[in-house]
Every structure is written in structure tokens, then in C-alpha cells.
Amino acid sequence: xxxxxxxLTLLLSISLLKGISANEKTPWLDEKFVNQxxxxxxxxxxxxxxxxxxxxxxxxxxxxxxxxxxxxxxxNHLVHYDLKSRKGFPKNYxxxxxxxxxxxFSGSGGEHFHHARxxxxxxxxxxxxxxxxxxxxxxxxxxxxxxxNDRSFSVLFGGDSRSGHFARAQVNLLMAALSEExxxxxxxAHGGDYISSGKNWGQWSRWLSQHELTVAASGKVLPIIPTRxxxxxxxxxxxxxxxxxxxxxxNYFSTRLSSQVALVTLNTETKAGxxxxxxxxxxxxxxxxEVRWLLAEYHRPAWPAVKRPGAAQEFWVPLFEEFDVDLVVxxxxxxxxRTVPIRNEKKDSTGVVYVGEGGLGVSQRKPDLSRWYxxxxxxxxxxxxxxxxxxxPEKIDYKVVLLDRSIADQAIFRPRKK
Ligand SMILES: [Fe+2]
Numbered sequence: 001x002x003x004x005x006x007x008l009t010l011l012l013s014i015s016l017l018k019g020i021s022a023n024e025k026t027p028w029l030d031e032k033f034v035n036q037x038x039x040x041x042x043x044x045x046x047x048x049x050x051x052x053x054x055x056x057x058x059x060x061x062x063x064x065x066x067x068x069x070x071x072x073x074x075x076n077h078l079v080h081y082d083l084k085s086r087k088g089f090p091k092n093y094x095x096x097x098x099x100x101x102x103x104x105f106s107g108s109g110g111e112h113f114h115h116a117r118x119x120x121x122x123x124x125x126x127x128x129x130x131x132x133x134x135x136x137x138x139x140x141x142x143x144x145x146x147x148x149n150d151r152s153f154s155v156l157f158g159g160d161s162r163s164g165h166f167a168r169a170q171v172n173l174l175m176a177a178l179s180e181e182x183x184x185x186x187x188x189a190h191g192g193d194y195i196s197s198g199k200n201w202g203q204w205s206r207w208l209s210q211h212e213l214t215v216a217a218s219g220k221v222l223p224i225i226p227t228r229x230x231x232x233x234x235x236x237x238x239x240x241x242x243x244x245x246x247x248x249x250x251n252y253f254s255t256r257l258s259s260q261v262a263l264v265t266l267n268t269e270t271k272a273g274x275x276x277x278x279x280x281x282x283x284x285x286x287x288x289x290e291v292r293w294l295l296a297e298y299h300r301p302a303w304p305a306v307k308r309p310g311a312a313q314e315f316w317v318p319l320f321e322e323f324d325v326d327l328v329v330x331x332x333x334x335x336x337x338r339t340v341p342i343r344n345e346k347k348d349s350t351g352v353v354y355v356g357e358g359g360l361g362v363s364q365r366k367p368d369l370s371r372w373y374x375x376x377x378x379x380x381x382x383x384x385x386x387x388x389x390x391x392x393p394e395k396i397d398y399k400v401v402l403l404d405r406s407i408a409d410q411a412i413f414r415p416r417k418k
Contacts, residue, residue, distance in 0.1 A: 026404055028173035031166075038169055041209045044111065047074035047134040051208035052141070052215075054223040055115075056187055057244050058253050060146035061123035064223055065242050066097075066131065067115045069105075069208060074134045077102060079116040081129035088130055088140040101242060106235045108201040115242040123148040128219075141219040144186050147258045154184045154390040155257065156222065159191025159299065159331025160358030161207065162231050167384050168361025170403055172213035175386055178401065180216035184390065188214065188222040189263065191331030191358060192229025192299035199234035208240065225255055228269050229299040229331060252276055254283050261391045262287045266298035272311035280316060284323035292415050293391050294325050301330035303354045305337040305367035305380045317342075320352045324416050327396060329387070333357030334365045336400055336408050337380040339373040347373070353413070355398065359385040379409055 027033045042050040051069035066079045080086075080093035099114040114133070121127065124147040131138040147153060156175055161168045179185045195203035215221050226241040228251045238248050244265070245253040251267040264283055270276065287294055300310030302317050310332075320328060321343050336359060341351030354373075359382075367380035374380045383402050390397040396413040 028170040029404065034166060034169050034173065037173060037213060038210070041212050042138070044069060044071050044205065044209065046070070046136070047072055048136045049131040049133045049138045051205070051211065052131055052138055052221070053208070053211055054143050054221050055241055055244070056146070056223040056225050056255060058255060060187070060223065060255060060257065061148045062121050062145070063117065063119050064121060064127075064143065064145065065115050065117045066129060067113065067240070067242060068131050068133070068138070069205075070112050070114065070133050072110060073104070073112050077114040077116070077133045079118065079129050079131055081118065081127050083125065083127065085128045085140060085142070088137065090130055090132060090137060093128075093130070103239060105201050105204070105239055107199060108205075111201070111205065113239050117242070121145050124151065139219060141215060141221045143221045143223055146186060146256070150258060150260050150393055152184060152390065152392040153186050153258065154182065154388055155263075156185060156188045157191065157297070157329050157387040157389055158188075158358070158360040158385070159227070159229065159356065160193045160334055160362040161190070161360035162193045162196045162362050164361040164363055165206065165210070168207075169210055169213055171360050171384055171386055172210055174401065174403060174405070175214045175222065176216045178386070178388065179214070179220055179222050180218060185222065185388070187225060187257070189225040189265075189297055189329070190227060190360070191297055191329060191356065192227040193231045193331060193358065193362070194229065196231055198232040198236060201236065204236050204240060225263065225265060227251075227265050227297055227299055227331070228267050230269055233269065250276075252279065254287065258391070260292040260393070262291045262294055264294075264296045266296060266312070266316065268298050268300040268310055268312060272315040277315045277319070281319050284319055284325065288323045292393070293327075293396060294323065295327050295329065296320060296325055297329040299331050301332055301354065301357055302328070303330070303339050303342065303373050304333050305335045305357055305371065305374055306333035306365050317352075325352050326413055326416065327389070327398070328352055328354045330354055330356035331358035333367070334359065334362050335367040335380055335382050336385055337367060337374060338378055338409055338411060340375065340378040342373055353411075355387065359383060381408060383408055
């Protein structure tokens with residue numbers, strides 16, 4: 001049948017409609033859009049506050065660190081904040097907090113970090129803030145503290161943003177869109193390998209500026225829970241994230257995300273045994289009876305889809321199994337994977353599931369599908385992605401979202417029987 005004018009018009013209308021709706025939902029698939037957004041990032045010059053981030057460590061219901069960068073040392077660095085929007089007028093905010101820690105980034109050209117540690121915050125509460133350095137101000141932004149009750153909420157997880165700067169910007173824009181659309185998303189846990197060379201300030205600076213793309217149009221910021229990766233060696237990680245875990249370069253800590261959810265962040269870049277293993281055992285032992293959902297996150301996988309197993313397999317996996325951890329998030333492989341439940345090195349319905357392995361911009365690799373723990377009901381594939389993990393009293397909803405918003409993998413986890 002020859003197409004008629006009506007057919008052609010209809011086809012054109014349908015494809016235009018499809019094009020419009022796809023573009024509206026995923027504008028970051030358009031190169032021009034991403035470039036425009038990247039050009040529009042805050043300038044790192046003089047004492048202009050830029051590269052802002054909110055950091056969560058142990059107690060996100062009551063504490064958050066607001067951090068930023070200035071190109072020069074400056075004198076007066078503070079955060080103005082309040083329980084409601086003051087539309088960016090600094091004098092109208094009820095509270096202020098002078099930066100607690102300032103310093104020159106190692107190996108930088110004079111750029112400085114500033115960390116204002118907010119405390120005595122109310123749980124499940126939205127805080128609005130502007131950052132000030134020597135009379136120059138950020139736009140108004142806001143974040144919501146973690147709950148202390150059992151309400152449902154979501155956290156985005158992902159790792160490996162170290163190269164692929166364009167794709168990194170795209171995933172950041174995807175995260176901002178997900179965060180804007182869904183008030184339940186309250187934080188972003190980064191599984192490490194932010195950049196290629198941990199001692200290179202220029203690479204960190206680019207990552208920090210691009211992190212601004214994760215801020216939603218409304219000004220909603222996702223507090224970051226940082227994990228150190230094997231590419232993140234050197235002092236800059238602690239300077240950027242205000243030494244999560246307390247001691248320089250140790251960087252292991254637990255984050256109480258609600259009355260029933262705890263996330264234990266481990267550091268694969270320091271000794272997995274010894275003090276860290278002892279700490280992990282004590283931490284899991286005390287958290288397990290308190291929470292319904294107990295998670296762990298670290299960089300180098302115990303059950304990799306690409307490389308050889310890291311020290312986590314020997315030192316941490318027995319503890320995850322002893323204390324029935326509900327879900328473990330790994331990075332480093334540059335693929336998407338979900339293992340079968342594992343106990344005693346074999347598939348076991350009472351075992352622990354490991355997901356990951358990093359796709360926040362870095363080129364993707366080919367998973368080794370012959371590994372027993374990746375076979376059905378496990379899976380592995382590739383693609384830039386972010387994981388959206390939702391916690392409710394009944395289940396954990398796990399979804400892997402690709403750049404085009406399609407779902408590469410999903411699973412439901414039920415509470416363990418006591
Ligand atoms: Fe890595």
C-alpha cells in the first residue's frame with residue numbers, strides 16, 4: 001500500500017510527539033542540553049562559593065556538613081539556614097554556622113575548602129540554606145534530614161564517575177530529575193572512584209563542579225555519603241568530604257538512615273582485617289537487632305563481575321553472613337550486577353545479595369557471565385546507571401535506572417525472619 005498524505009502526516013505527528021515526550025523526560029540525551037548545563041555551572045573565582053555539597057556521615061537525622069570551595073583563601077565563610085525558604089535573602093535566615101574547617105586543597109593552585117558542620121537539626125525536616133564567603137552568596141538550596149521513625153524513603157547509589165565526563169554529567173542530570181520528581185529520595189551514596197587520580201586537584205575540581213548538576217531545579221540537594229575507591233588515594237578525599245569516619249584515610253563509618261535502616265560504609269583502600277574488621281563485627285552486632293534493613297557499601301567487590309575478588313571476601317563476607325546483612329553495594333567493575341544470595345560460598349536462599357558495580361560515567365566493561373553467582377536469578381549487564389533503593393516496612397525495592405530511564409534490573413527483598 002502506498003502511503004497517503006494522511007498516513008505521512010499521522011506518522012510525522014506520532015514521531016514528533018514521541019520526540020517531544022522523550023526529550024522532556026530525558027533532555028540529557030541531547031548533547032547541546034548537557035553542554036549548556038555544564039557551561040552554566042558556578043564559576044570558581046575569587047571568594048565566590050562554588051562546588052557545594054552536603055555530606056552525611058554517622059547521624060544524618062541531626063547533623064549534616066555543608067561544604068564548598070573558593071578560589072582564594074577568603075576570610076568569612078558561613079552558612080545561613082532556616083526551616084523555611086527565605087528566598088536567598090541572607091539576613092532573613094534564623095540560623096547561621098561559621099565554617100568549622102577551612103584549608104587549601106593539596107596540590108591546588110590556591111583553591112580552599114570550607115566545611116560548616118550543622119548540628120542539632122530536626123529529623124525528617126527540610127532545611128533551606130545559602131552559603132556565604134566574604135559577602136558573595138550561593139543560590140538558595142535545600143535538603144531534608146533523615147527520619148528517626150519508620151517512614152519509607154529512598155537513597156540513590158552509584159559508583160565510578162572517574163572518567164567519561166560527558167556521561168558523568170548525564171547521570172548527574174538524571175539523578176537531579178529523579179530527586180526532583182520523588183521527595184522520598186533523600187540522599188546519594190557514592191561507592192568510590194570519583195576521579196582517575198586521587199592526588200590530582202584538577203580532576204577533583206571538575207568532579208566537584210559537575211556535582212552541581214545533581215542539584216534539582218528547585219534547589220534540592222542530595223546529601224552525599226562518601227566511600228573511598230582505589231583511584232581516590234591521597235589527602236584530597238578527606239579534604240573534600242571532611243574526613244568521613246573521623247580519622248584521616250580510615251574512612252569507615254555507619255550511617256543511621258532511620259529507626260529501621262542502617263548503612264555501613266567500609267574502606268577497601270586500607271587494611272580490610274585488623275581494626276576495620278573488628279569495628280565491622282562490633283558494628284554489625286550492635287545494629288542487627290536494632291534495624292530491619294542492614295546494608296553495607298564499599299568499593300572493591302567481594303563477588304566481582306569483572307576482576308578478581310578483593311580482600312572483602314576473606315575479611316568481611318563471613319561477618320555479613322553471620323549478621324544477615326540484607327544487601328551489599330559494591331563498585332569498581334564498571335558493569336551492572338546482582339548476585340544470587342550467597343552463604344558459605346554457594347547459592348543459598350538465606351544468603352546475602354551483592355549489587356553494583358559502578359556506572360556513574362565511566363566506560364562500561366563486559367561482565368563475566370560464567371561466574372556462578374551471576375547466573376539466574378542473579379544477573380549482569382552493562383550501561384551507565386544509578387541504583388534507586390527504596391526502604392519500606394514491608395520490603396526493599398531495588399531498581400537500576402539507565403540514562404534513558406529504562407530499568408535494567410529490579411528486585412524486591414523481604415525482611416529476614418527473626
Ligand atoms: Fe575502582
